[in-house]
Amino acid sequence: MMTLSALQFFVFGALAIGCLQGAHARKWRNTGGTIILEEAWTTPDLVNQLGNTSAALGGTNAELKANLLDIHNQRLRFMDENNVDYMVLSCASPCIQGISDPAQAEDMAVTVNNILADSISNNTMRFGAFAALSMHNATNAALELKRTVQELGFLGGLVNDYQQSGPDNATLLYYDQTEYDVFWQMVSDLDVPIYFHPRGNIPQIKSPSIGHAPWLAGPAQEYAATLSNHILGLCTNGVFDRFPKAKIIVGHLGERIPSDLFRIDEQLKRQLPLGMPMKLNVTSYWQTNIWETTSGNFATDLLQFHIETIGLDRIMYSVDYPFVAIDEGEAWVQTLPNVLSKRQLETLTRGVAIQVLGLDR
Ligand SMILES: *[C@@H]1O[C@H](CO)[C@@H](O)[C@H](O)[C@H]1NC(C)=O
Ligand SMILES: *[C@@H]1O[C@H](CO)[C@@H](O)[C@H](O)[C@H]1NC(C)=O
């Protein structure tokens, strides 16, 4: 039989653990509105990474920069006016992935994460964050992810495609190599998602690949074409076989991969005898490791196709603010009751995100 003091210890111990969990339980505004998670922000140090190409990215250069730097003014007003309960902020592309020097990149990642945590600290009911990560060194990336999740309350990380490195900026690091296993182990242990966001190519690639038709730079073509290589690299190099619990999120309705799964799977099967490490097929990882958002891709027929192909439980609403307007996203959501039940709409606009981000943890 348990003695009184043992019982007391047991009860108080359990209470203490309960309180600890209670102290860490996330509070966020939950009025049945939307949750959006591919939403960009940046610091004065990094805002000039955008260069002068931003007209193609939406609005004038000055407006875009002002919107990226803002959190509590027009951004929050657009959220209030458009039924957004909660927004996850992340550092605008290329952010740290555009810094070739490892020491500079690591310092800047810590700086950006601390500024972001501080900036949203007075309104965590409305704002959460994904960590910016220097991916030069997988161990250090893992440790910074851990710090931001455990000490700053971040919800995961966001990488802007490959990490450029080297003196000419042209050594490209992809996180599908076994050197990054230590990173994927941490992602699995922390049970947080890593968002794979696009970046513009370094000039040495941009020029030969789209120099003939420079209009293709950015979201219309370059981003999806480049980032889909990285995502399929994670699949074919066996990252999800080695780390079955790793979660990644892909924006813009999956960077076109789900439309092509038939051909991808059929053709990759032929690579198996050639030593491809992947154990399953790409379709299967879209059922276990990969989620997607609708950021900047408000196409109802395509959404319906994706619901049939990969399932509604893999798809989350997002906007891609300030490159896409929050009211454009909300106007689209308002049309969706034509094709989705109330329950399906809620799954899309918040239900899956609550689960994947662990907002109810
Ligand atoms: C960007 O555009 C502004 C205004 O047109 C111009 O003053 C500036 O020199 C440009 N900067 C670069 C890096 O091209
Ligand atoms: C948080 O701080 C910012 C900057 O000082 C301010 O503009 C904003 O109104 C504050 N928000 C809340 C909810 O206190």
Ligand SMILES: *[C@@H]1O[C@H](CO)[C@@H](O)[C@H](O)[C@H]1NC(C)=O
């Ligand atoms: C990564 O950084 C760690 C220190 O955190 C160091 O021990 C290790 O050698 C570095 N790895 C590489 C590949 O440079």
Ligand SMILES: *[C@@H]1O[C@H](CO)[C@@H](O)[C@H](O)[C@H]1NC(C)=O
């Ligand atoms: C590499 O990037 C740095 C920083 O953006 C830039 O100053 C430098 O000119 C680039 N080097 C090459 C060879 O493009």
Ligand SMILES: *[C@@H]1O[C@H](CO)[C@@H](O)[C@H](O)[C@H]1NC(C)=O
């Ligand atoms: C993909 O893998 C799943 C699970 O192993 C299997 O059921 C399915 O038939 C495969 N699809 C293709 C197109 O190979």
